Amino acid sequence: MMIKEINDMYKEQIKDFRGSIIISRGQVHSLDKLPGYIVLIDDEIRGLLTYNICKKECEIVSLDSMVEGQGIGTKLIDLVIEKAKAVNCQRVWLITSNDNLKAIRFYQKRGFDIKAVHQNAITEARKIKPSIPMIGFDGIPVRHEIEFEILL
Template sequence: MELIKIDKGLRKAVTAAITETWGSSIIITRGKIHNTDELDGYVAMEKDSLIGIITYYIYNLECEVISLDSFKENRGVGTSLLNTVINDAKVNNCRRIFLITTNDNTSAMRFYQKRGFDFAAMYHNAIEKSRELKPQIPQNGFEGIPIKHEIEFELVLK
């Protein structure tokens, strides 16, 4: 597996993969629109195949992970991508790295907690506002769980 910083040459493939996975290249967190076409990130490649993507941005000494997708589960793809962004956040003197997931994504909750992230906040019924900005967000998610809330996880770096 090789991790490569997203550049213009990779952008089209990244956008296509994110659109297929997320319903569009737009991701909403806390009522904010993130266009993944414009975000920093990394891809994981294996034999010319895209097996993972992470996008993020850094502002005010904080790093927000916007998306993390592993297309080869249980092989360390997500962990490798996340660790690379954690290193970028440290190099940029970020005080924390954080992300938002939805209440239905129990596998993400397990994944982040196993990697040292902690619950930071829960935003009750936040997905209602997100659906106004991105109608493609389904009513039900993993295992038929209604998607209603945003849950923030953080890893304090300093």
Template sequence: MASPDHGTTHRLIVRPLNADDIAWVRELFTDRWGGVVSVSRGVAHDTTALPGFVAHLDGERAGVATYRIEGRECELVTLDSVREGAGAGTALVDAVAAAAHVAGAVRLWLITTNDNLRALRFYQKYGFDLVALHRDAVARSRTLKPSIPEAGLDGIPIRHELELELLLPPSTGTAR
């Protein structure tokens, strides 16, 4: 059986996150993740204060990514696709990787939790490698963000942080 979108061409545009997007991001992250704070490797991030990109599909917001650059590394802090399977997630990671590259980063990395099998599949298909298991890190993260549930997707207990990375080619530009 064909999907309703079969044969339909969608217009996907990715642009930098701006002040007009913050209320939408706040609502999206509160609904999906219990607030705008994201915790990775023991650090709490206010995602509404980070740079990012928004994907628009046929004029509607279809996803958002936020990131932070520190030295020659870029952390993909959040990636959220409202309409899965339309390419928004891939386009957003492409945009973050390009911004990281221009800034001179050689490593794009992220944290996901052990229950998030869809994200793990997506990132590995994109080209990320699983490079670390931070055992029981989520218990420590709950001290910074108590709203992290005990169980996540498919009822899997949320316990560990999984670190994935994508090595970027060295930048030949002068941006620093």
């Protein structure tokens, strides 16, 4: 397993791996324009974290791991927290959907607290990105954003 900062060489692979845009709190993020880290296993992307630093806050825009139980997600989060501290951010935050119970557990185990629940935010995001599914994990309707944070 090798972790690297995202560079131009991986932009197209990232698009194939994760897609091109993510919407959080109504903001459209183009993943190919964000900094971040990739995890390579046998020269294939098996993990990805992108982030956006703005006004002393670091948002984790995307976090994906194709291999569970190997610590990939945790290592990526640790790297971005180090980066956020190095540039004097006051918090690291992220959004997940209300249906993603696995992610909700994952973030809380790593010290993130629930900051807010943004009612119907994903319903609104579908106006920009209609491909967001109506029904998510375990048959749960996907409607709300849950905001998590770690204060630095």
